Amino acid sequence: MPDWTDLELLSALAAQDPRAGLALYDRLIRIVEWTISRVVGQRGPEHEDLVQSAFEQIVASLQRRRYAHECSLTSWASAISCHVALNALRARRRQRLLGSPSLRRDLQPAARSDLENQLAARQALERIRSELSRMNHARAEVLVLHEVNGMDLAEIAGVLGISVAAAQSRLTRGRRELLQRLDSPATEGGAT
Amino acid sequence: MSPRAQSPLRELCRGVWPVQNADTEQRRREHIAARIVALNGELARRSQRRRQGWWLAAAALIGSACLLWLLERGPNDTPGAAPGAALAGVRLVAGEASVSRAGVLAPLGAGPLDLSAGEPILVTRADQQAELRLSSDTDLQLAAASEIALERHETPRGFEERVRLRAGSVALRVPKLGQRGKLAVETADSWVEVHGTQFSVRWVERAPLAPFTEVQVKEGKVLVRSRDGQSRFLGAGEHWSSNTAAAPPAPVATPTAPPPAAATKAKLPRASARAAEPLPALAASELAAQNRLLEGAELARKSGMPALALERLDTLLERYPEAELAHNARVQRFRLLWSLERKPEAIDAARQYLERYPEGFAREEAQRYIAAGTAGAPP
Numbered sequence: 001m002p003d004w005t006d007l008e009l010l011s012a013l014a015a016q017d018p019r020a021g022l023a024l025y026d027r028l029i030r031i032v033e034w035t036i037s038r039v040v041g042q043r044g045p046e047h048e049d050l051v052q053s054a055f056e057q058i059v060a061s062l063q064r065r066r067y068a069h070e071c072s073l074t075s076w077a078s079a080i081s082c083h084v085a086l087n088a089l090r091a092r093r094r095q096r097l098l099g100s101p102s103l104r105r106d107l108q109p110a111a112r113s114d115l116e117n118q119l120a121a122r123q124a125l126e127r128i129r130s131e132l133s134r135m136n137h138a139r140a141e142v143l144v145l146h147e148v149n150g151m152d153l154a155e156i157a158g159v160l161g162i163s164v165a166a167a168q169s170r171l172t173r174g175r176r177e178l179l180q181r182l183d184s185p186a187t188e189g190g191a192t
Numbered sequence: 193m194s195p196r197a198q199s200p201l202r203e204l205c206r207g208v209w210p211v212q213n214a215d216t217e218q219r220r221r222e223h224i225a226a227r228i229v230a231l232n233g234e235l236a237r238r239s240q241r242r243r244q245g246w247w248l249a250a251a252a253l254i255g256s257a258c259l260l261w262l263l264e265r266g267p268n269d270t271p272g273a274a275p276g277a278a279l280a281g282v283r284l285v286a287g288e289a290s291v292s293r294a295g296v297l298a299p300l301g302a303g304p305l306d307l308s309a310g311e312p313i314l315v316t317r318a319d320q321q322a323e324l325r326l327s328s329d330t331d332l333q334l335a336a337a338s339e340i341a342l343e344r345h346e347t348p349r350g351f352e353e354r355v356r357l358r359a360g361s362v363a364l365r366v367p368k369l370g371q372r373g374k375l376a377v378e379t380a381d382s383w384v385e386v387h388g389t390q391f392s393v394r395w396v397e398r399a400p401l402a403p404f405t406e407v408q409v410k411e412g413k414v415l416v417r418s419r420d421g422q423s424r425f426l427g428a429g430e431h432w433s434s435n436t437a438a439a440p441p442a443p444v445a446t447p448t449a450p451p452p453a454a455a456t457k458a459k460l461p462r463a464s465a466r467a468a469e470p471l472p473a474l475a476a477s478e479l480a481a482q483n484r485l486l487e488g489a490e491l492a493r494k495s496g497m498p499a500l501a502l503e504r505l506d507t508l509l510e511r512y513p514e515a516e517l518a519h520n521a522r523v524q525r526f527r528l529l530w531s532l533e534r535k536p537e538a539i540d541a542a543r544q545y546l547e548r549y550p551e552g553f554a555r556e557e558a559q560r561y562i563a564a565g566t567a568g569a570p571p
Contacts, residue, residue, distance in 0.1 A: 016233055021225035029221075038204045048220065055224050056231055063235040128204065147201040178201070 006073040013062060028058065028077040031149075035078050038148050039085035040092075041129055050088055054081045070158035075151060079159040082144050089133035131181040139174030146171055281307030281344050282314075282324050282332075289322035289334060290315045290495060297494055307344040315339045316360070317496040328353055328373055331365040335394075337497050338362065339488070347374075354378055357405075358488060359500060361394035366412075379405040380484075382434045385415040391426075396435075397503050402511075404435030482508060482517045489524060502528050523554040526561055539565035 004012060004023055012020040032054045037043060040050060057080050061067060067076055132140050145151045145159070157167040212220070282305045289300045292313040300322070305312060307327075316322055316338050324332040327344065328351065334340060338360020345352045350373040355362060357379045366375055366386045375386040377393045382405040384393055389412025397403040407416055409426045416432050417423040426432050489504035505525045509518055522545045529538035542558040542565075549555065 013232055014236075016229075016236065018229060020232070021227075021229035022221070024228055025221055025225045029224075051220075052224055052227060055228055059228050059231050060235060063232065063239060125204065128201065143201065148204050 007069075009073070010062065010067070013059075024058070025055070028055070028074060031074050031078045032058075032081045035081035035144075035149060036085045036088075039082060039129070039132070039144055040088050041125060046088065050084055054084045057084060068158075068161065070161075071155055075155050075159050078149050078151070079141070079145060079156075082141055082149070086132065086137060086140055086144070089129055090137075093130065093133045127182065128178075131178055134181065135174065135177055139170045139177060142167055142170040143174035143178065281305055282312075282326055282342055285323045285325050285331070287322035287334075288316070288320045289324070290317075292491060297491075305342075307342055311341050311343050311356075313339060313341045313358070313491070315491065315495045318499070319496075326353055326375075327351075328369060328375055329367045330375055333363040333392075335361045335363070337492075337500050339491065339495075350374075352376075355393075357393055357395045359395055359397065359492065359504075361392055361406075363390075363392035365390045379434075381405055381419045382407070383417040385417070389414055389428075397500075397507060402435070403507065404433060406434075407432045478512065478515075482512050482515050485511075486517050486521060486524075489521070493524075493528065498528050498532050502532070519549060519552060522548070523552075523557070526558065530561060535565050 002008075002012075002019060002023065006027075009020065009023055009027060013024065029051075032051055036047065036050045036054060040047070054077075058077055061080065067073070132144070135143075141160070142156055145156050146153070151159070153164050153167045153171065156162075156171075157164045160167065162170075284300050284302055284305075290297050291300045291305060292298075292315055297315070300314065314322070314324070314334060316334050316336055318337045321336050322334045324334060326332060326342075330353070332340075332355065339358040340360075340362060341356040341358060343354040343356065345354075350369075352373065353375045355364075355375075355377045357377055362377065364375075364377070364386070366389055369375060369386070377384040377386070379393065379395045380403065384391070384405075384407055390410040391412075391414050392408050392410075394406045394408075395403060396406055407414065407426060408431050409428055411428050413425050413427045415423060415425055418434050424432065485504050485508040489501040489508070492498070492501035492504060502525065505521045505528065508515075508521045509525070512518055522541065526538045526541035526545060529535075529541055539562050542561040545552065545558045546555055546562075552558075
């Protein structure tokens with residue numbers, strides 16, 4: 001595959017170069033998969049769909065010229081993946097509320113695990129994901145990009161098209177909101 | 193950041209995630225790459241179609257605006273039309289009329305009459321009528337023994353046509369002018385502005401009454417403004433007169449031809465009583481008004497309308513008996529009376545002239561008329 005820069009890759013994509021598909025995949029698959037895996041959790045049947053969905057969103061956004069070259073293509077892709085993953089978390093929560101049996105199983109890890117500590121850790125992660133899905137979307141997005149993907153505030157601001165001060169504000173409020181939610185008793189989705 | 197909050201989030205980053213085998217990964221790579229290429233092409237085509245749609249919509253919008261503009265302006269103001277066509281002004285469609293320019297009277301031909309060079313005066317004799325077409329596509333019917341001046345101005349929004357009615361009556365059928373143009377009929381004491389209609393305006397001169405304007409609307413509406421600043425919209429079937437005392441009850445028949453002056457004279461108040469009434473104020477100076485009456489009389493006489501000329505002289509003499517131009521008017525009067533075969537009245541007028549102007553420039557002529565009337569021979 002050609003060793004394109006971000007700009008060359010985008011030009012090839014705009015020119016309908018057939019090599020651009022593979023090049024874009026190779027450039028972004030790691031960050032996309034990382035973000036989705038960390039936010040959504042278990043690599044289940046929906047994982048592949050989410051990866052593909054993230055790539056589709058990336059291509060659609062590029063076509064709409066949403067990418068303003070204020071950050072690297074990778075950082076920008078991580079923000080889109082985070083957005084897709086958080087939406088998936090919310091969708092999963094809604095389905096749980098509707099009592100989908102396949103997803104209800106995720107809330108009953110004891111039936112599949114023997115070790116108490118593994119169970120506790122897994123339940124904690126599920127709780128975090130559950131609270132993330134209930135949080136204000138913009139704050140959760142900044143929180144994940146910063147805490148999980150390790151992006152600094154300036155990068156987040158460039159990716160989301162907001163000011164650094166706004167990114168800082170969302171991060172602070174997001175942390176506070178998540179803390180309050182984790183301190184409160186777990187609910188099945190009623191509390192927001 | 194509270195460690196309690198940070199710690200669980202950092203937990204998300206930990207853990208070992210199963211790696212897919214090479215075949216599965218390769219299949220996914222090819223599948224997603226193909227999907228990227230397909231989606232990219234589809235979105236590009238969709239975007240292109242959307243852009244084309246916008247261009248088409250913009251072109252259609254511009255085309256519609258141009259079409260509306262052209263329709264609004266009408267065929268006469270089409271940019272491609274020759275400038276002379278727009279300025280042609282007036283064309284004789286039927287009948288007969290004469291045009292007077294700088295005092296020279298000539299028959300109006302079938303060709304267009306250019307209004308840009310001065311303000312021509314169109315005249316019909318007592319035995320003539322004419323149908324004219326103005327450049328605004330307005331049909332104008334000039335009744336017998338009528339006199340109009342035509343004027344046309346190009347304005348930033350279109351044009352303005354003005355018909356100055358000096359004698360007789362006109363009937364107009366005006367197409368919808370929209371915002372592009374304006375047409376008005378003006379008389380000495382009134383202003384009739386047109387709003388897409390069919391109407392007639394008549395300038396009534398019945399000495400010893402002061403002349404006045406009558407307006408009759410057949411279709412649409414017109415705005416009438418009198419010299420005193422009052423204005424009123426007239427609808428279909430409505431009638432208006434600048435002389436309220438002389439206005440007949442509405443509706444009345446269209447005044448296409450003026451009634452005989454003699455028939456109305458009997459019903460009018462006596463000149464002596466009329467002289468005691470205040471005369472209506474004239475817009476121009478008195479000297480200009482006297483000039484206009486004398487010139488009008490001269491033009492009417494040259495146009496073969498001695499009765500109208502006599503009326504104008506009578507009006508002048510009644511309104512300005514002591515004016516300087518009254519001297520000329522009295523001379524003209526006995527000449528006209530003689531030409532109308534009203535010899536006793538001509539002799540009387542000549543005698544009155546000699547009494548008033550014993551040293552007047554036409555005293556010898558007046559004496560000849562008196563002698564000729566006595567002897568029965570031409571002067």
